Structure formats: structure tokens, C-alpha cells
Amino acid sequence: MSELIQLVLTQVLVALSGWWILRQAFHAKPGSFLSWPMYNSVSFYRVHLVDDDSGEPITPWDDQIHIDHGGDLDDLGEYLRYLREIRGIKASGYGIVRSWSGAQRVVVTASHVDLRGDMGRIS
Numbered sequence: 001m002s003e004l005i006q007l008v009l010t011q012v013l014v015a016l017s018g019w020w021i022l023r024q025a026f027h028a029k030p031g032s033f034l035s036w037p038m039y040n041s042v043s044f045y046r047v048h049l050v051d052d053d054s055g056e057p058i059t060p061w062d063d064q065i066h067i068d069h070g071g072d073l074d075d076l077g078e079y080l081r082y083l084r085e086i087r088g089i090k091a092s093g094y095g096i097v098r099s100w101s102g103a104q105r106v107v108v109t110a111s112h113v114d115l116r117g118d119m120g121r122i123s
Contacts, residue, residue, distance in 0.1 A: 043072040047095030049108060058083070058091050073097050076106065077113055084111035 049058040060079065071079075076097060083089040093108045107114040 043097070043099035045071050045073070045076045045095060045097040045106070047076065047093055047106070047108060049091040049093035049095075052090040052092050052110065058089065058093075063087075072099055073104070073106070073113065080108060080111040080113065 047060070049060075050056065051058055063082065064079070076095075080091060083091050090110045091108055092110065095106050095108070097104045097106055104115075
């Protein structure tokens with residue numbers, strides 16, 4: 001009987017350990033023990049931009065790698081800097097940046113990200 005109890009306790013311990021590892025992997029904040037940032041810190045931005053001078057829409061896919069679906073607020077700022085300094089385009093528009101901490105609305109004015117006003121975290 002003692003061997004049966006030991007077997008059951010071992011199986012319960014293994015199951016609980018497996019559950020805890022998977023929980024940490026997919027639901028823990030980045031930097032936590034056993035967190036997998038590739039799954040729990042995915043971020044991306046989606047913006048609708050127009051050229052301030054011509055009014056023509058700007059398609060980010062014309063300038064970015066087509067397999068690059070990610071990007072955070074800093075990446076958006078880098079893309080806008082590229083448009084401003086390399087291509088000579090001042091862009092304006094609006095969009096959203098989503099990361100593990102939530103979603104944030106953004107306004108782009110003259111190729112700069114503007115976080116002022118009523119724009120902010122989306123609940």
C-alpha cells in the first residue's frame with residue numbers, strides 16, 4: 001500500500017510541476033523565472049499614416065520586411081524617424097501599439113509619436 005501512495009504522490013507532484021511550468025511560460029511577465037518572452041511579450045503596432053505634403057497614404061509594407069509583424073512604441077518611432085530623415089516624408093495619422101502590458105492609442109504628428117491628450121491606455 002505504501003508503494004501505491006508513493007506512486008500517486010509522485011504523479012501528483014509531476015503534474016503540478018508541469019502545470020506551474022506551463023503557467024509561468026505563457027502567463028508570467030517577461031523576466032520572471034521560466035517565462036518565455038517569445039510568447040508573453042509579443043508586441044506590435046498598427047498605424048494609418050498619410051504624407052503631410054501630398055495627402056497620399058503611406059504603406060509601411062513598402063519599407064519594412066514583410067515577415068516583420070512585431071514592433072513596439074520604440075520601433076514605431078524608428079520607422080517614423082526613417083520616413084522623416086531618409087525618405088524626407090513627414091507623416092501624420094493614428095494607430096495602436098499593443099504589448100504584454102496592454103494596448104495604447106497613438107497619434108502621429110509630423111512623423112513624431114504623440115501620447116498627449118485623451119489618448120492613452122485602452123481598457
